[in-house]
Amino acid sequence: MKKSLPDIIISIVLLGFLASLAVQLPDIPDISRTYPTVLIAVAALMSVILLVKSVLRYKTDETVETNVIGQMKIIVPFCLMIVAYLLLMNWLGYIVDTVLFILASLIYLRLKSKVAMVAIAVIMTVVIYLVFTQYLIVVMPFGRLINVAIL
Amino acid sequence: MKKALSLILASALTLTMAGCTITIGGGLGDGTATTGGDVSSDGSFYAGKTVTMIVPWAAGGGADTAVRLVCDYAEDILGCTIVISNVAGGGGSIGLQQLVTSNPDGLTLAYVANTDSNGDVMLEGITYTVDSFAPVCVFAEDPHIIVASKDSGITDLASLEAAGASGETSWGIGGAWTHWDFLKMEFEEATGTNYHRVVYDGGTTAITDVASGDCDVATPFISEAMSQIDAGNVVPVAVTSAERNPSCPDIPTLAEQGLDGFDSTMWRGVVAPAGTPESYLREFAEAVGEACQNPELLERAQTAGTTISFIGYDEFQDYFMENHESVRSYVEQADF
């Protein structure tokens, strides 16, 4: 992969993001529009310059050996696990969801001891749950499908 | 594998022993583990139950303090547990959104104030309307105090009105699109004046700028204003409620100074999701009413700078709608 490639992608994504903000600008009342408009303009200008610079550099850039693909193979599935954890929170309730996530994550990260795995999942979840609901009076998410609650 | 399975079973067992309730397949929208609906033999619905009171603002704020104070006493009268849940964010809309999508079983209630029922016209992306709520009662009405800087020469209503003729006198409010703005509009409409609107991020910042002379007039709440008034850093002009406030009996009302019938307060109340059985809400409102007569509560409220004032279930139904319409008309004609 060439070194300037990520910068090209990032500046394009950033420009897209700034454009999505710019289309919302006209709705904002005049009096408080100037400040964000100026910021967006400056940010857009800087991204364009970064884009142009990176593109110009791209041809002459050396190709660097990185292990990005290999690392992404570990990180992306882990991210998906977090996404699933958050999505299921309101369906499974805090306790079941968290126990499942901890188990899944520890299996995925290849913790050797199975005893430790289960112990950590259960103890950590229960401790967090009890401390928050009983002592700190924070209402944890309920599950719509299954709900486990410790009273 | 067997070992792991037995461990899971064992841990499941300990969970059950710890006294947990497991409900499976509660169905969509059934948020709570306990099912409501049954009324105990003596006719009280709330006894022994757990009520969630959503406060759509952060813990420790004015709204939170007032709600906690009242719920502390209402709890004993109802014989139930009230859990205060501060669901902050979205200008109060996230908590209210959570309320209107919860079961109308009387066990989920929320804090509400003047402008909340107009969220759909004032803010973007809000799906609830005034019809999504079932008003329960009002427990506090906090007046603002109009204060002026010493350099401005404003001391009473007459000089305040005179200063408002040119539109150059600055009037600091504690936040945009809340009761602060409506108070200013109501005052301007009643007196035919016009002030230069300056938006601060809270009543305290506004009054400090008045104390240092940077801003001419501000309208903080009593709790925010008394210390600067006592120290003589600002000049108190009037309280905005119909009657004088027990926390500051020396400060006259606007009505006394000639603005007949002027009454503008920030009320704090309770709402339930629309469709909640009326009998439950009546029971809750009555308990709050009883709590609001407790002298201990009144004393604590006064030190906290909140003015307890109770409006019961029946009266609040009309008051809620009237207030809704009045705020809506101001929003629609608003022009800064």
Added chain:
Amino acid sequence: MNEILMGLTAVMTPYNLFICVAGLFIGVLFGALPGFSATMAVAIFVPFTYSMEPGSALLLLSGLYCGGVYGGSIPAVLLGIPGTPASAPTALEGNALVRKGQAGKALHLVTLASVFGGFVSALCLLVGSGLLAQVAMMVGQPEQMFITIFGLSVVIMLSEDNLYKGVMVAIVSLILACFGQDPIEGFPRFTYGFSALISGLNVTSVLIGLFSLPEVFKMLEDPFGKIAESGKVGSMKMKLSELKASLYNAIRSTLIGVGVGIVPAAGPDIAAFMAYNQAKKASKHPEQFGQGADEGIVAAESGNNGATGGSLIPLLTLGIPGSAPAALFLSAMILHGVRPGPTLFTEHAETVYTMIIGFAVINLLMYFVGMIYCKAGSMILKIPKAILATSIVVLAVVGTYSTNRNMFDVWVMFGAGVIGYIMIRNDFPIAPIALALLLGSNMEKAWSVTKTLYEGELYMIFTRPLTVALALFTVVSFAFPLYKMYRKHKNKTKAAKAADTEVK
């Protein structure tokens, strides 16, 4: 003097001392756990204080506050994850020290610097609050505006190696700080139609995600090793000469902390960044910053703990909170009928002096509580990465959720973490995001009030002496590092040329 003795006797009762220690223990824990913060500790415990005596209630909150601000530095050193934003500069140095096998020394240094900063700030509060109240009174909106801009100049120092990207990150973050209701009309900007965005992105959630998740992902790059390759905590012992060398730095940083704390718009987090920045400017070895410089840690920690006392000055004397936790102190005080403001010191002398003396005592006790945590915390380095990574994710989720109890904030936290990781991988510094988010909305607020107050004649703000001083200060703070960089660049090219001619 009488009041001081009165306060001292009130603090020295067994019950109140217990409250102080308990507050510290819980506060440090909240500060240290990723996803939990000092603000959250105070917020969660405010309702608990309703039934306590006013003096004891304020001691508990002070313990939580000081402990929380200090506690954030423990994971900052050990894992490179600042437990609270105030320890972000510490994290820049901490991890490098761990890799050198000097975790123990770093933790001791952090504790000493924190105790020093906190204790001195308590003394400032005790001795100078009357005088400093006058200063706080002079800080109006135009002054606040320049202070926030001044704060942003730290970005330049933070991203010296990659100035262009650093500034770009800061500007985009300032845009993110605009999300939500505008300060003048309350129009919700950039909400994409989500009602959850009406009050903007929750800064705490963004910072939790930004600081903790990238470290988790870094662990996953090589998930089967231990955190520190050496696995060594190293000795906690320090030489007297090392302490002496840091003394001047600590004094300067503490004073910066107290000063920043006085300003309503900025709290411990900004103080830490500014003190770190000044230490780097003053250092004889600025190139060591980012590679595990002791000076950086001392500056950041004495700076942020200095701000704890400083932020109570405008609170006690004017009723204006100087930081988010101070805002919670305000509501607790009001609820107990101890109304902050000009009359506080005469009407509620006993409560106030109990609190101030307690603040000093708490900071001294913090040394012992801190060392216990440091000893226990060092064991983190021995935990397998798999367990650590999982725990951090779970804690970050529950911490973010419980602050405001909505899942939207948790998604924001996750998004910030993923973006932060991508940025770090591509040499975009993330520290400017924290700075810009923390200062952005205050800058816009101060700017819009200033603009409405001085409508049409904005130049009139320069009739205010403090504004002029701050404006000059701001200009210098932007120009100085740029000039230094230019000089360095010129010297380099000169040297290169000289080498060139020599070859010829």
